[in-house]
Amino acid sequence: MEKYLNLITSLYRDKPKFMAWLEAGLQKGEDVAELARNIHTYFDLDTAVGKQLDILGEFIGRKRVLDFQPSGGYSPVMGDSTYRFALKAKVLINIWDGMTPSIYSYWDEHFPEYHLEIYDNQDMSMDVLLVGNVGTLVKDLLEHGYLFPKPETVRINLTATGRPLFAYDMDTPAMKGYDRGYWQGGGLRADSYVFAYGDEDDMYKGYGEGEWS
Numbered sequence: 001m002e003k004y005l006n007l008i009t010s011l012y013r014d015k016p017k018f019m020a021w022l023e024a025g026l027q028k029g030e031d032v033a034e035l036a037r038n039i040h041t042y043f044d045l046d047t048a049v050g051k052q053l054d055i056l057g058e059f060i061g062r063k064r065v066l067d068f069q070p071s072g073g074y075s076p077v078m079g080d081s082t083y084r085f086a087l088k089a090k091v092l093i094n095i096w097d098g099m100t101p102s103i104y105s106y107w108d109e110h111f112p113e114y115h116l117e118i119y120d121n122q123d124m125s126m127d128v129l130l131v132g133n134v135g136t137l138v139k140d141l142l143e144h145g146y147l148f149p150k151p152e153t154v155r156i157n158l159t160a161t162g163r164p165l166f167a168y169d170m171d172t173p174a175m176k177g178y179d180r181g182y183w184q185g186g187g188l189r190a191d192s193y194v195f196a197y198g199d200e201d202d203m204y205k206g207y208g209e210g211e212w213s
Helices: 016-042 051-060 080-095 100-110 136-143
Strands: 114-120 125-132 155-161 193-195
Touching: 051 080, 080 100, 080 136, 100 114, 125 136, 136 155
Parallel strands: 125 155
Antiparallel strands: 114 125
């Protein structure tokens, strides 16, 4: 804008009303140019907020308002961080090529805070294990098909947990051996607990209450 203001002759440069009128018109053009230069950052899925995310949701195919009532007293209207998470997962659902490695690749890149394990049972069913800081709302999203692509006619057995599961001869972020892994029996069920040695909490219980599988 300064480039154009400097073209004003000395006859009018000291006229405050004229200069203010000129700046007002030039500023509108400057604002439009600034928007054009940065619009790609405003609608970057990693940084977009509020209405920007809502607009992205229209293109991606996922609304901010959930089509179910979440458990735990959560509002069905997702906040920005949860909505961003759901939108990224929806992108995977939209572009998935049907291959398991592509799911791992996408999750490792976009959701490093979670670890995913997928098992094809070869009987038109598959097991999906999600390990990480899995709260009630994330479990609800997973259970209602918001986070993971579902092959047609394939049954998916979902398990979400905050701690690695017990497994023999395995040492991954999701599977650990003795003293580090926990028996899993509850999955996403709200009426059961995961068996675990040591401390008890709302998810993990010991003998008599925790379930094994």
